[in-house]
Amino acid sequence: MNNKFSNPALPGPGDILRRTLPNGVIVLARENWTAPSVVVEGYLLAGNLDEPAELMGLASYTASMLSRGTLRRSFGEIAEVIESVGASVSFGADRYITSFSAKSLVEDLDLILDVLSDELRHPAFPPEHIEKVRGLRMTAIAERENDPRQMASMAFRELCYPDHPLGRNLMGTRASVAAVTREALFSFYETYYAPQDMAIVVVGAVPAEEAVARVAAAFGDWGGKRPGRSELPPIPRPAKVAERRISMPDKSQSDIFLGWPAMRRLDPDFDAARLANTVLGVFGISGRLGMNVREEQGMAYYVYSQLASNKLPGPWALAAGVNPINVERAIQSMLDEINRLRDERVPEDELEDSKRYLTGSLPIQLETNDGVAGILVDLEWYGLGLDYVQRYTDLVNGLTAEQVQAVAQKYLDPEAYILTVAGPGAKG
Amino acid sequence: MSDVYGDIRKTILSNGLTVVLREMHHAPVASFWVWYRVGSRNEAPGITGISHWVEHMLFKGTPTYPQGQFDKLVAREGGVFNGMTWIDFTTYFETLPSDRIDLALRVESDRMVHAEFDPEETNLERTVIISERQGNENNPGFLLGEALQAAAFQAHSYHHSVMGWQADLESMTRDQLYNHYLTYYAPNNAIVAAAGDFAYDAMLARIEELFGAVPVGPSVPMVRLQEPVQRGERRVIVEGPGTTSYLEIGYRAPRATDPDFFPMVVLDSILGGAKGMSLFGGGTANRSSRLYKALVETELAADADCGMNPTVDPYLFSFSATVREGRSLEQVEAAMMAQIERITEEPVSEQELAKAIKQTRAQFAFSSESVTDQAYWLGFSESVADVSWFETFMQRLEKVTVDDVQAAARAYLKRTQRNVGWYVPSVIGEVQGGSNE
Numbered sequence: 001m002n003n004k005f006s007n008p009a010l011p012g013p014g015d016i017l018r019r020t021l022p023n024g025v026i027v028l029a030r031e032n033w034t035a036p037s038v039v040v041e042g043y044l045l046a047g048n049l050d051e052p053a054e055l056m057g058l059a060s061y062t063a064s065m066l067s068r069g070t071l072r073r074s075f076g077e078i079a080e081v082i083e084s085v086g087a088s089v090s091f092g093a094d095r096y097i098t099s100f101s102a103k104s105l106v107e108d109l110d111l112i113l114d115v116l117s118d119e120l121r122h123p124a125f126p127p128e129h130i131e132k133v134r135g136l137r138m139t140a141i142a143e144r145e146n147d148p149r150q151m152a153s154m155a156f157r158e159l160c161y162p163d164h165p166l167g168r169n170l171m172g173t174r175a176s177v178a179a180v181t182r183e184a185l186f187s188f189y190e191t192y193y194a195p196q197d198m199a200i201v202v203v204g205a206v207p208a209e210e211a212v213a214r215v216a217a218a219f220g221d222w223g224g225k226r227p228g229r230s231e232l233p234p235i236p237r238p239a240k241v242a243e244r245r246i247s248m249p250d251k252s253q254s255d256i257f258l259g260w261p262a263m264r265r266l267d268p269d270f271d272a273a274r275l276a277n278t279v280l281g282v283f284g285i286s287g288r289l290g291m292n293v294r295e296e297q298g299m300a301y302y303v304y305s306q307l308a309s310n311k312l313p314g315p316w317a318l319a320a321g322v323n324p325i326n327v328e329r330a331i332q333s334m335l336d337e338i339n340r341l342r343d344e345r346v347p348e349d350e351l352e353d354s355k356r357y358l359t360g361s362l363p364i365q366l367e368t369n370d371g372v373a374g375i376l377v378d379l380e381w382y383g384l385g386l387d388y389v390q391r392y393t394d395l396v397n398g399l400t401a402e403q404v405q406a407v408a409q410k411y412l413d414p415e416a417y418i419l420t421v422a423g424p425g426a427k428g
Numbered sequence: 429m430s431d432v433y434g435d436i437r438k439t440i441l442s443n444g445l446t447v448v449l450r451e452m453h454h455a456p457v458a459s460f461w462v463w464y465r466v467g468s469r470n471e472a473p474g475i476t477g478i479s480h481w482v483e484h485m486l487f488k489g490t491p492t493y494p495q496g497q498f499d500k501l502v503a504r505e506g507g508v509f510n511g512m513t514w515i516d517f518t519t520y521f522e523t524l525p526s527d528r529i530d531l532a533l534r535v536e537s538d539r540m541v542h543a544e545f546d547p548e549e550t551n552l553e554r555t556v557i558i559s560e561r562q563g564n565e566n567n568p569g570f571l572l573g574e575a576l577q578a579a580a581f582q583a584h585s586y587h588h589s590v591m592g593w594q595a596d597l598e599s600m601t602r603d604q605l606y607n608h609y610l611t612y613y614a615p616n617n618a619i620v621a622a623a624g625d626f627a628y629d630a631m632l633a634r635i636e637e638l639f640g641a642v643p644v645g646p647s648v649p650m651v652r653l654q655e656p657v658q659r660g661e662r663r664v665i666v667e668g669p670g671t672t673s674y675l676e677i678g679y680r681a682p683r684a685t686d687p688d689f690f691p692m693v694v695l696d697s698i699l700g701g702a703k704g705m706s707l708f709g710g711g712t713a714n715r716s717s718r719l720y721k722a723l724v725e726t727e728l729a730a731d732a733d734c735g736m737n738p739t740v741d742p743y744l745f746s747f748s749a750t751v752r753e754g755r756s757l758e759q760v761e762a763a764m765m766a767q768i769e770r771i772t773e774e775p776v777s778e779q780e781l782a783k784a785i786k787q788t789r790a791q792f793a794f795s796s797e798s799v800t801d802q803a804y805w806l807g808f809s810e811s812v813a814d815v816s817w818f819e820t821f822m823q824r825l826e827k828v829t830v831d832d833v834q835a836a837a838r839a840y841l842k843r844t845q846r847n848v849g850w851y852v853p854s855v856i857g858e859v860q861g862g863s864n865e
Contacts, residue, residue, distance in 0.1 A: 142671045
């Protein structure tokens with residue numbers, strides 16, 4: 001290995017510049033001189049959790065409207081000015097946040113910051129574009145209705161979080177999208193879009209102090225606060241098996257989701273659960289699930305497990321796509337692997353494999369500007385601390401097989417889980 | 429002896445293995461790829477999909493790295509890996525922390541010749557492959573694309589998809605698969621491409637040590653198929669479940685080495701925006717492109733795009749659109765055709781030309797952040813053209829003129845050369861109820 005890296009060390013307090021602007025915007029910057037490019041990523045606190053129940057999809061609809069015209073630029077002008085230099089600026093709403101992501105050659109950083117700021121601070125919500133976007137969203141919903149994987153996933157979410165805002169779909173339904181008015185969009189924007197606790201990360205070929213100054217120039221004079229979020233109801237674990245099967249005739253394959261609402265990202269169980277999930281459905285070709293369902297039984301091209309913890313308990317889910325005749329066998333195999341993880345301690349060498357994967361893959365994640373920016377956004381959003389990446393290896397290596405077994409027993413209940421199947425032959 | 433192209437070095441070993449290397453020291457990582465010049469292009473009727481299945485079998489073990497060992501070894505070193513099969517090639521890669529990249533050289537030189545093709549493993553993989561195909565069939569875009577490709581190519585083996593026909597996947601034998609492997613997996617039919625934090629001389633020496641002793645394989649059968657001139661428009665209709673309609677139109681495109689390829693790249697950017705050069709997506713949003721303005725802004729389509737791949741033989745320049753709810757395929761097709769006619773009849777503006785080139789320059793810069801993307805492009809270029817094609821890509825693109833674009837549009841986007849595909853949602857209902865309960 002050579003010793004001439006421009007970013008040799010893991011990102012940490014020594015090379016991440018973090019500043020809070022007087023209006024509450026948090027700026028993080030890290031230099032990377034590999035390529036003449038720069039990435040700007042971040043979020044503000046406006047999400048699907050803030051929507052009125054009858055206007056499901058409003059947060060995402062609002063985010064889609066930002067590029068549709070501002071007080072200074074039309075939709076066409078925004079697209080032209082960004083695309084003519086090969087840059088991109090995009091927005092998306094999630095459950096808790098509206099995030100943004102922009103990328104350009106470094107010579108165009110001021111331009112993308114100007115457009116980003118213009119779109120976030122001065123959107124115009126032109127009526128004709130509200131209808132254009134509505135049509136796009138209706139078509140996307142029609143495509144979803146015809147996609148077994150999306151249908152099974154959406155049903156899984158609903159059953160995981162019954163009567164809870166976390167069970168909502170990000171896109172909404174035909175009825176909720178039809179009900180959105182310009183007033184609703186504008187009011188959502190006015191109420192929730194504010195610089196307070198907003199985070200902006202800049203990674204690329206620009207000095208960190210200069211990056212902060214440029215962000216301050218674009219966002220420093222934005223004022224306002226959003227109302228606080230009310231406490232959400234608790235999320236009970238399922239008491240029994242809750243199941244939904246969605247019949248989609250004429251499709252070739254069935255998609256399965258099986259899982260539970262699990263834990264918060266900052267829950268003390270999270271690190272052991274992430275390691276358990278790596279053993280179960282990530283390591284190598286999809287961990288033990290891949291070995292069982294794909295390699296030994298030849299049943300599925302895709303099978304995996306995923307732990308999506310966030311500020312509130314996110315779902316821990318197993319998923320697979322199989323021939324309709326193999327649905328029951330695949331579900332049984334998933335349950336077998338869950339039982340094995342609960343009943344038997346993971347052998348030391350297998351645990352070591354997954355630990356090495358989790359720690360060893362860090363240099364690859366940190367290679368690109370996008371990769372570093374994504375990690376910095378996570379550090380800020382979850383409050384993990386600027387030294388988290390440097391602590392991470394010890395944190396993973398300190399976990400034991402007992403802890404992995406304990407989280408499996410606590411969260412992966414084979415008697416009470418959510419199960420959804422969409423595809424041909426599934427009974428509705 | 430090595431040839432030098434900028435900071436790329438190309439060497440051909442005595443057993444015919446082509447090696448292309450680029451040192452990059454921005455991060456302690458390296459990416460190592462082996463490309464075989466075999467894909468669905470090399471497949472005969474009856475064994476369609478065989479190249480893709482062989483690719484799967486290379487993850488099923490050798491005597492040195494038995495089933496399940498390969499992926500475990502790479503993953504426990506913190507690496508990522510995959511295999512991919514395309515019409516013109518099959519490729520395998522590992523990206524690893526640079527002090528562990530030697531593992532990639534060891535496993536790839538081993539499975540170039542020692543893959544086992546255990547009969548039982550082969551049969552288990554049959555259902556995995558069929559599952560992959562059936563997952564694709566759930567997507568209307570796959571069904572339409574496969575049908576359109578089959579209509580556009582009648583004599584050439586680009587006729588069938590990389591996935592292969594279901595009946596062939598059901599009947600293919602272990603011996604056919606193994607024979608395909610013995611025929612095409614040899615140093616004389618392969619390219620090693622690597623980029624990252626290593627020293628040229630040390631990397632080349634280690635490649636020579638591990639791959640240099642692999643014996644030369646049999647001479648590889650040439651693909652002599654040529655698609656005859658198309659004498660008129662062809663139309664295909666696919667019916668299937670859903671409520672959304674999709675349009676795809678394909679024209680015969682120039683191959684990567686054709687001088688016309690570069691004007692067509694510019695034309696592609698003007699109509700549909702510059703394409704990403706990253707293995708994992710990217711690309712400029714295309715909202716200022718002609719197709720977006722004409723089809724999406726006018727509320728006819730939910731999206732509209734076009735694209736072309738660099739290929740060994742002339743493949744397709746394709747246009748696609750998702751019909752918006754309440755609109756018809758006829759309306760969307762007419763609007764798409766109007767844009768195609770416009771670019772053949774009127775010269776593009778100097779401004780559009782300059783924008784296409786700047787967009788592509790940005791995509792090049794973005795892709796140079798990642799060793800995986802760089803090694804991918806080195807190997808890809810060498811397999812469809814040669815590595816100088818990649819090295820001189822931007823220079824050649826910058827020489828394209830407005831006249832070149834119009835001449836290319838006139839040569840390739842001809843009415844008689846088009847293949848029009850419609851996905852029409854309809855209820856077939858033959859598998860209603862299923863057989864599993």
